[in-house]
Amino acid sequence: MEPPLLSRILEAALLAADQPLGADRLLALFADAERPTRDEVHAALEALRGDCAQRAIELVEVAGGFRFQVRREFAERVSRLWEERPPRYSRALLETLALIVYRQPITRGEIEDIRGVGVSSSITKTLQEREWIRIVGHREVPGRPAMYGTTRRFLDDFNLKGLDELPTLAELRDLLQINAELPLGDAPDPGGDAAAVRGESPEDESPEDESPEDESPEDESPEDESPEDESPEDESPEDESPEDESGVAPGHNPPNDAGDESGEEPSDVPAPALAGADRG
Template sequence: MSQPALELILEAALLAAGKPLSLERLRELFDEDRAPTNEALREALVRLGDSYAERAFELREVAGGWRLQVREDYTPWVSRLWEERPQRYSRAMLETLALIAYRQPITRGEIEDIRGVAVSSQIIKTLLEREWVRVVGHRDVPGRPAMFATTRQFLDYFNMRSLNELPPLATIRDIDQLEPELEFKDEGVDAAADQAPWMPVEPLKALDGEEGEETGFHALLDELKAMEANIKTDFDDLLPDEPDEDQAGS
């Protein structure tokens, strides 16, 4: 039996996986003595992506590898496959996630100092459970507070290959003009979403007027802007199993 074209094998694997596949994982599809090189895989993926130019789905590279997903233009129609109406993110959730993304690694106390209000334990728990953030160490100060950073799952969910693709803070200053809103799914909708991991993710938008909020999002952006140049853009030096390491200078 002759082997199909490399692009077709990769297409079949990506369709079956329903999640990003790295080049290393794609090479494991082949016998060791017949495995294509990473360069050959990349060339085949480019050809495959080009073949979808006029299709409703696309081939996208994210932090976890390559995946097939519905183009964002079709989200208004495809999203109607799920009847449950998801909730929106709260401003507190958005601000906490933004601080972790733009100033990582960061402790809960540092987040509270910038926002001016306490960070709900439920927010941290939710971010950890969704595997969007993780503990990467402990600050070498009294109490040794945990330091949080984003994960590859965070990048995959928001269609990014690295933190370098985070939008510049200047482009999101007018948060009220961002459309459409990102929605936070409850358990029922999340279960449906797990069956369609190829759905694209839309930009963030926060709820206004949350009780207890003392720091506006514009003020938060001002705080972050001075820190943007020092943003972490890799993961290899963020070691979750090194609690004694002082990463204060990271």
């Protein structure tokens, strides 16, 4: 078969197909008597790729085979042909997908250990409905939890021929810097551990976080013991001088000043629960 005719047949098949076509499926288009060799098919595909150099479409090879697609610079305008808006995915879903991509095969419990929060069943369900992940086996531990891995559909949708085309972790920014800019995890469920969302252990919680609730400076003054109630009848002029200098009644101990200062710090630094709510 002449190369120009072979290229046109392959072009027609790729334009009509609703999914990428591999070399085996393209070879199946021909009868035994006229079937080209695999090398001839690849040569014809390369010729088609060159013909598309100045066109709005391009011929690309993904994990599932070859396909025509609109060039990226025209994608925004072409997308206006469809009224439906593209789905938006939560950060929790994208983090879960990233862990499956880079750590596969991985179990749901291992994902939760890394992220520090639970993985909702709706997240794995959505990823499976999109055909981006699948169960590839079960971990041989008590309970035999399912292990997840990516699919060929994932590679096709992300324009990849294989996982080796993904950037390595060494090429990404330092993980600590990423955590500082985009803290991992979603807002905790009601009653959940907010410190776990921030990646902190319970031991890391400082007494300052509890001071506004347990003993706030406002609760101790002015009702309980105010400087005005203790002077001037009970105190001598000598006792009033320290009060004028420090602003604390003689019955108070100096360490309470440090407690007042620590009670003001949470107003400048968001509480763990508020930090988690912002991410929700």
